[in-house]
Amino acid sequence: MVAAVMAQQTQISRVLLKFGQFTTTFPTVESLARARTGTVLRAWEGLGYNLRGLRLHRAAKRIVGLGGFPRRAAELVEIEGIGPFTAAIITSFAFGEPAAAIDVNVRRVLLRLLGGADDSRLTDRALQSAADHLISRRAPGRWNQAMMDLGARVCKAREPLCGVCPIADWCRARPRFESKQGKPRVAETRRAYRAQPPFKGSRRFYRGRIVQALRDLPARGTVSAASLRQKIDDGNLGRSLFAELIVALENDGLLHVDGRGKLRLP
Numbered sequence: 001m002v003a004a005v006m007a008q009q010t011q012i013s014r015v016l017l018k019f020g021q022f023t024t025t026f027p028t029v030e031s032l033a034r035a036r037t038g039t040v041l042r043a044w045e046g047l048g049y050n051l052r053g054l055r056l057h058r059a060a061k062r063i064v065g066l067g068g069f070p071r072r073a074a075e076l077v078e079i080e081g082i083g084p085f086t087a088a089i090i091t092s093f094a095f096g097e098p099a100a101a102i103d104v105n106v107r108r109v110l111l112r113l114l115g116g117a118d119d120s121r122l123t124d125r126a127l128q129s130a131a132d133h134l135i136s137r138r139a140p141g142r143w144n145q146a147m148m149d150l151g152a153r154v155c156k157a158r159e160p161l162c163g164v165c166p167i168a169d170w171c172r173a174r175p176r177f178e179s180k181q182g183k184p185r186v187a188e189t190r191r192a193y194r195a196q197p198p199f200k201g202s203r204r205f206y207r208g209r210i211v212q213a214l215r216d217l218p219a220r221g222t223v224s225a226a227s228l229r230q231k232i233d234d235g236n237l238g239r240s241l242f243a244e245l246i247v248a249l250e251n252d253g254l255l256h257v258d259g260r261g262k263l264r265l266p
């Protein structure tokens with residue numbers, strides 16, 4: 001679960017640097033559930049998207065409250081922060097449940113494999129059901145891993161390598177890519193290459209800076225809002241945006257305001 005949540009929006013190379021350290025600090029779901037939120041957020045440093053660390057902590061508490069780790073993806077998705085993809089990764093690897101994990105790459109493979117020239121009828125629900133039918137009963141975790149690798153390395157968005165693809169014999173889209181017009185449809189490439197808005201100066205950028213500044217305080221240390229703003233302001237952080245972000249972070253549970261108005265990690 002730790003690896004799956006860490007890998008949600010973070011490069012695997014960064015996950016590998018943090019995974020061992022995190023699981024040494026919290027070797028069991030119980031130890032993670034018992035920890036203070038601030039301790040978990042400090043251990044999450046370097047992984048970005050602090051809400052994921054917070055949700056992982058809440059998930060651990062919920063699992064301990066349930067009295068055991070849910071073994072089916074349909075039960076795991078009931079826990080905040082665990083979506084269908086993460087749930088399927090966890091239960092297929094850990095418990096051998098034949099639950100297909102569909103990320104953006106796997107979705108593209110399935111659309112091409114099953115849809116060919118016309119994939120308009122393949123809704124997300126239909127894709128999930130088809131993939132749950134196709135998945136190996138003997139090694140569902142390895143099947144999920146193989147599909148993700150296939151999507152990332154062979155069935156690429158722009159130039160699928162149909163000539164070396166191990167499922168080419170069954171693929172309905174293969175003739176399209178091997179014909180003269182064999183280019184991904186515009187809609188497909190748009191889906192795969194949607195431009196990201198700039199990160200610097202965004203709300204997420206300043207949220208991350210605020211949480212980092214609180215991490216840098218000594219354990220249980222506090223800071224006034226004015227000093228915190230001074231520390232993180234790069235000249236573009238207005239007073240009202242800063243106040244808005246503090247309220248939002250407090251509501252999310254990533255920051256605590258004490259009775260004297262001082263700020264700290266929860």
Ligand code: SF4
Nearest residue numbers: 155160162165168171
């Ligand atoms: S044959 Fe080509 S389009 Fe079909 S799954 Fe393989 S790489 Fe993708």
